[in-house]
Amino acid sequence: MKIEGTWILAPNEACAHQQIDDETVVVQADRGTASVLNTIGGQIFSLCDGKASVDEIVDQLDLEYDLEKSEIRQQVEQFAQDLMKQGLIRRLS
Amino acid sequence: MTQLSGLDRLMRKTMKKAIPLSAHIMVTDRCNERCTHCYLPGQSKKKILALANYQKIFTQLRQAGTLLLTLSGGEPLLHPEFFAIAAQARKDAFAIRIYTNGLLINEQNTRKIRDLHPIEVCLSLYAAHASAHDSITQVPGSFQKTTSAAQTLAQAGVPVKLKTPVMHGNFKDLPQIRSLAQQIGAELQESPYLYPPGSNCANASQLCLSKENLLDFFSTKPDSHGKFRLQRDRTMDVNQHPCGAANNYVAIGCDGNVFPCPMFEQPVGNLLEESFLTIWNQAPLLQELRSLSWGDIDACLDCKLYSYCQRCVASVFASTGGLTAADQQACKIAEACAQSAGKNV
Numbered sequence: 001m002k003i004e005g006t007w008i009l010a011p012n013e014a015c016a017h018q019q020i021d022d023e024t025v026v027v028q029a030d031r032g033t034a035s036v037l038n039t040i041g042g043q044i045f046s047l048c049d050g051k052a053s054v055d056e057i058v059d060q061l062d063l064e065y066d067l068e069k070s071e072i073r074q075q076v077e078q079f080a081q082d083l084m085k086q087g088l089i090r091r092l093s
Numbered sequence: 094m095t096q097l098s099g100l101d102r103l104m105r106k107t108m109k110k111a112i113p114l115s116a117h118i119m120v121t122d123r124c125n126e127r128c129t130h131c132y133l134p135g136q137s138k139k140k141i142l143a144l145a146n147y148q149k150i151f152t153q154l155r156q157a158g159t160l161l162l163t164l165s166g167g168e169p170l171l172h173p174e175f176f177a178i179a180a181q182a183r184k185d186a187f188a189i190r191i192y193t194n195g196l197l198i199n200e201q202n203t204r205k206i207r208d209l210h211p212i213e214v215c216l217s218l219y220a221a222h223a224s225a226h227d228s229i230t231q232v233p234g235s236f237q238k239t240t241s242a243a244q245t246l247a248q249a250g251v252p253v254k255l256k257t258p259v260m261h262g263n264f265k266d267l268p269q270i271r272s273l274a275q276q277i278g279a280e281l282q283e284s285p286y287l288y289p290p291g292s293n294c295a296n297a298s299q300l301c302l303s304k305e306n307l308l309d310f311f312s313t314k315p316d317s318h319g320k321f322r323l324q325r326d327r328t329m330d331v332n333q334h335p336c337g338a339a340n341n342y343v344a345i346g347c348d349g350n351v352f353p354c355p356m357f358e359q360p361v362g363n364l365l366e367e368s369f370l371t372i373w374n375q376a377p378l379l380q381e382l383r384s385l386s387w388g389d390i391d392a393c394l395d396c397k398l399y400s401y402c403q404r405c406v407a408s409v410f411a412s413t414g415g416l417t418a419a420d421q422q423a424c425k426i427a428e429a430c431a432q433s434a435g436k437n438v
Contacts, residue, residue, distance in 0.1 A: 011186070013210060014210040015186075016160060016161075016183070016186050016187055016188030016189075016212075017160070017186050018114075018155070018158060018159065018160035018186070018187075019158075020103055020106065020107060020112060020114070020158055020160075021106070021110075023103065025100065025103055025160060027160065027161075027188040027212065029188060029210040029211060029212045029252075030210060032212070032252065034100045036100060036102075036103055
């Protein structure tokens with residue numbers, strides 16, 4: 001599944017989440033599981049807020065990290081794919 | 094990304110850093126049952142918080158680091174805005190758990206609960222037969238309603254847990270209760286520990302299992318008593334907090350009073366008067382609990398029963414007014430658990 005730049009992603013309806021220090025814990029009520037995301041993972045997850053597009057998420061991270069934008073995009077798309085596979089986020093539009 | 098190992102580490106971190114990961118919210122103290130063993134006081138006419146209050150409280154809890162809200166009572170569905178409060182909690186990205194007796198759960202409420210995506214709905218089941226269950230709740234027909242609610246919820250795909258405090262009066266019913274839980278498709282949590290009596294329950298010691306019954310309890314179905322068994326081989330860390338209360342756990346009463354946990358009767362502040370973080374960081378009793386470690390509990394140091402112990406600090410506080418005495422009920426249960434595991438204690 002290819003993540004498109006225009007997609008808008010949001011947490012799965014059954015998910016709950018909280019940031020604890022530099023980590024984010026995401027509980028999936030429908031699966032009875034919990035995942036702990038590291039700093040950058042938690043940041044990407046929190047940017048999947050049902051408002052920003054994937055392109056906008058990449059733009060936001062590009063302002064914060066000293067990496068090539070293409071590398072940031074690759075990491076965001078890969079991580080978003082992983083989150084979708086695990087049912088932590090879904091595509092809104 | 095890590096799974097449960099990361100979560101264990103997070104639990105330890107929240108304990109160490111006093112982050113209130115879990116909050117028990119008693120949205121009302123009204124109840125439509127009158128359980129003989131209940132630790133809550135009887136009916137009161139306390140003013141209950143409204144949705145608008147909870148919106149502010151939830152914002153404060155999010156900022157403090159809370160992830161899980163247990164919506165409880167009394168019977169929480171008696172709060173006229175229960176579903177709006179629960180929906181607000183989910184909107185604010187909390188995980189929710191609901192404690193209910195199920196008497197008000199019908200098909201419509203089941204759909205509402207399912208759509209809230211709770212991590213679980215816990216219902217109290219005291220017996221496998223109507224006469225025994227209803228004699229404990231003191232409400233005729235409650236067995237039928239509770240078991241029917243559990244079944245309806247389970248069929249709707251909601252994770253259901255039946256909680257059975259194992260007492261003198263229902264001990265012999267346990268095999269049937271286990272079968273009933275299996276039929277319903279619900280997890281069953283059995284515990285012989287009865288939480289400290291409030292003014293409503295002066296006879297907890299008469300309700301508790303005898304030593305003989307406790308031995309039977311732990312030997313009949315060992316695997317089901319994980320809460321006691323799983324910690325069999327743990328060793329005491331004298332620097333560890335003996336309880337989550339005030340460390341990563343807090344309770345909020347229906348009128349905004351804050352407690353270290355639901356079993357403590359002493360409020361440490363009120364959310365209508367102070368912010369949550371002010372109370373959480375500054376209340377003397379919370380600070381005292383936070384400073385308490387196993388090393389401070391002389392009665393328990395070097396105890397061979399430690400691995401089996403479920404000491405309740407609220408129970409100790411209720412019975413002694415202090416925090417460092419042994420918990421006699423926990424000692425009795427741990428002794429039986431250890432003996433049934435073949436330990437020479």
